[in-house]
Amino acid sequence: MAETGNPGNGATSEAGPLVVLEGVQKHFGSLHVLRDINLNIDRGEVVVVIGPSGGGKSTLCRAINRLETIDEGRILFDGRPLPEEGRALARLRSDVGMVFQSFNLFAHKTIMENVTLGPIKVRGVAREDAEKRALELLDRVGIASQAQKYPAQLSGGQQQRAAIARALAMNPKMILFDEPTSALDPEMVQEVLDVMIELAQEGMTMMVVTHEMGFARRAANRVVFMADGQIVEENTPDEFFTNARTDRAKDFLSKILTH
Numbered sequence: 001m002a003e004t005g006n007p008g009n010g011a012t013s014e015a016g017p018l019v020v021l022e023g024v025q026k027h028f029g030s031l032h033v034l035r036d037i038n039l040n041i042d043r044g045e046v047v048v049v050i051g052p053s054g055g056g057k058s059t060l061c062r063a064i065n066r067l068e069t070i071d072e073g074r075i076l077f078d079g080r081p082l083p084e085e086g087r088a089l090a091r092l093r094s095d096v097g098m099v100f101q102s103f104n105l106f107a108h109k110t111i112m113e114n115v116t117l118g119p120i121k122v123r124g125v126a127r128e129d130a131e132k133r134a135l136e137l138l139d140r141v142g143i144a145s146q147a148q149k150y151p152a153q154l155s156g157g158q159q160q161r162a163a164i165a166r167a168l169a170m171n172p173k174m175i176l177f178d179e180p181t182s183a184l185d186p187e188m189v190q191e192v193l194d195v196m197i198e199l200a201q202e203g204m205t206m207m208v209v210t211h212e213m214g215f216a217r218r219a220a221n222r223v224v225f226m227a228d229g230q231i232v233e234e235n236t237p238d239e240f241f242t243n244a245r246t247d248r249a250k251d252f253l254s255k256i257l258t259h
């Protein structure tokens with residue numbers, strides 16, 4: 001996939017991990033939701049984050065593109081601390097695509113407008129070029145024929161595939177997926193996972209919060225198990241699913257794998 005480059009912003013560090021979290025702490029009031037998180041995500045790596053509800057997985061995702069601020073520690077993206085505001089923050093948000101459980105498409109814009117808005121407004125791409133690329137991406141996720149429809153006219157699976165096309169339209173360096181299939185009817189889950197598996201195989205750097213263990217087995221390089229705001233253990237999917245080390249992870253797996 002072509003990179004847009006990073007005009008006027010100096011060289012990026014192509015060596016080293018794409019994301020580095022060091023000693024990250026986050027509270028919501030008295031609730032300690034991220035406790036000393038240390039995590040690197042390498043370029044081209046697919047990290048699946050799993051764990052019980054309320055464990056801090058979404059907050060971790062949101063902290064990486066600064067939808068949440070952190071209280072302590074630091075997060076580096078592409079070798080630099082996360083920007084706090086302005087154009088640099090807008091650039092971070094386009095470099096780090098985000099796909100949410102609830103699709104988050106603009107309801108009063110067509111699918112084509114949803115996909116082209118960012119490239120036109122943030123990246124300064126000409127409308128004609130943005131539309132051409134959007135059609136390619138919509139074709140790639142299997143919904144080119146829906147380009148002129150509004151989100152409510154599409155199935156949940158189609159909307160989520162549109163959301164992935166929208167993230168891809170910014171030529172992101174990474175995509176964060178926060179429970180992308182949790183709101184879908186069961187028959188639509190696989191069509192979205194198939195798009196994600198293809199992206200993973202093409203080398204997209206991804207962090208995926210999900211309960212889809214089949215996806216983790218097939219696509220993840222690493223599984224990170226989080227509970228009570230901490231990374232309890234992390235391992236390759238094979239090791240994690242057959243040889244979890246901690247009682248908490250074993251307990252969690254025994255519950256979800258019997259479903």
Ligand SMILES: Nc1ncnc2c1ncn2[C@@H]1O[C@H](COP(=O)(O)OP(=O)(O)OP(=O)(O)O)[C@@H](O)[C@H]1O
Pocket residue numbers: 028031033051052053054055056057058059060
């Ligand atoms: N904006 C907020 N204000 C206050 N508390 C919050 C906020 N966002 C999340 N929390 C709380 O922080 C804790 C961690 O939430 P988070 O959504 O990160 O967990 P999670 O592991 O993603 O859970 P789930 O699997 O249920 O989505 C939860 O107790 C949640 O209620």
